[in-house]
Amino acid sequence: MEELRILEENGDGYTKIYITGEVDIYSSQKLKERLYKIVETQKQDIKIDCAGMNYIDSTGLGIFVGVLKKAKEFGNDISVINLKDNIKKLFLITGLDKVFNIE
Amino acid sequence: MNKNGDIVELVIPFKAEYVSIARLTASGIANRAGFNIDTVEDIKVAIAEVCNKMVKYKSKTAESYKIIFNQTLQNLTIAFDCEDKSLKCMFDNEEDKLAISLINAFMDSVLFCPDDKVLFVMSKSIEGNN
Numbered sequence: 167m168e169e170l171r172i173l174e175e176n177g178d179g180y181t182k183i184y185i186t187g188e189v190d191i192y193s194s195q196k197l198k199e200r201l202y203k204i205v206e207t208q209k210q211d212i213k214i215d216c217a218g219m220n221y222i223d224s225t226g227l228g229i230f231v232g233v234l235k236k237a238k239e240f241g242n243d244i245s246v247i248n249l250k251d252n253i254k255k256l257f258l259i260t261g262l263d264k265v266f267n268i269e
Numbered sequence: 270m271n272k273n274g275d276i277v278e279l280v281i282p283f284k285a286e287y288v289s290i291a292r293l294t295a296s297g298i299a300n301r302a303g304f305n306i307d308t309v310e311d312i313k314v315a316i317a318e319v320c321n322k323m324v325k326y327k328s329k330t331a332e333s334y335k336i337i338f339n340q341t342l343q344n345l346t347i348a349f350d351c352e353d354k355s356l357k358c359m360f361d362n363e364e365d366k367l368a369i370s371l372i373n374a375f376m377d378s379v380l381f382c383p384d385d386k387v388l389f390v391m392s393k394s395i396e397g398n399n
Contacts, residue, residue, distance in 0.1 A: 190285075190288055190289060190292075190317060190321075191285045191288055191317075191320075191321045191324060191325075192285040192286045192288060192289065221292075221313075221314075223314065223317050223318060223321060223368075223371075224318055224321065224367035224368040224371060225321060227367055228367060252307070252310045256314070256371065259370055259371060259374045260367050260370050260371065261370075
């Protein structure tokens with residue numbers, strides 16, 4: 167199992183977050199704490215780059231939804247970019263492709 | 270393979286850190302059964318979603334639960350069981366919708382609380398997914 171890594175980078179008017187590894191019930195707490203902290207401190211739009219994310223379960227998807235709600239409270243938005251095909255399929259099945267901006 | 274298929278049983282604790290072991294085992298068994306790589310990934314997701322619920326609603330009396338993989342020439346059937354039968358019907362909550370939608374999408378047959386013998390059974394046809 168590939169360990170979950172989260173990197174943060176400031177762009178021009180947005181924060182970019184790189185997620186690599188696997189997001190499951192065990193690692194998702196780490197993701198939740200980090201994403202909420204970024205949303206609450208940066209208060210700008212966020213792009214989550216998932217090019218290195220190999221796996222996510224419903225726990226992780228639920229965290230994405232919660233973080234999006236929190237970002238909207240601050241008037242910001244979250245885009246999800248570079249999803250692998252197997253993970254994009256999860257967004258389609260659960261209808262989250264209509265909730266997030268997927269690029 | 271005998272007429273009832275090959276059976277592999279995995280007994281794991283009700284702990285989040287062991288769900289990845291279930292995924293790895295599922296991957297190996299599904300690969301061996303001849304599923305294509307996309308379907309192997311789908312089966313891994315479905316199994317992990319059930320494991321997540323097992324961990325979330327863990328037993329007060331039992332230390333572990335059992336995943337039973339039964340591979341025949343036609344299907345891979347995966348059953349979940351625990352000595353503690355009070356774990357029945359774990360998918361009643363509204364918040365489980367994401368998990369249920371993934372399991373139903375990825376497996377051909379899903380039975381929640383089918384009988385007194387197991388808690389949950391799902392299966393996937395090998396034909397058309399190999």
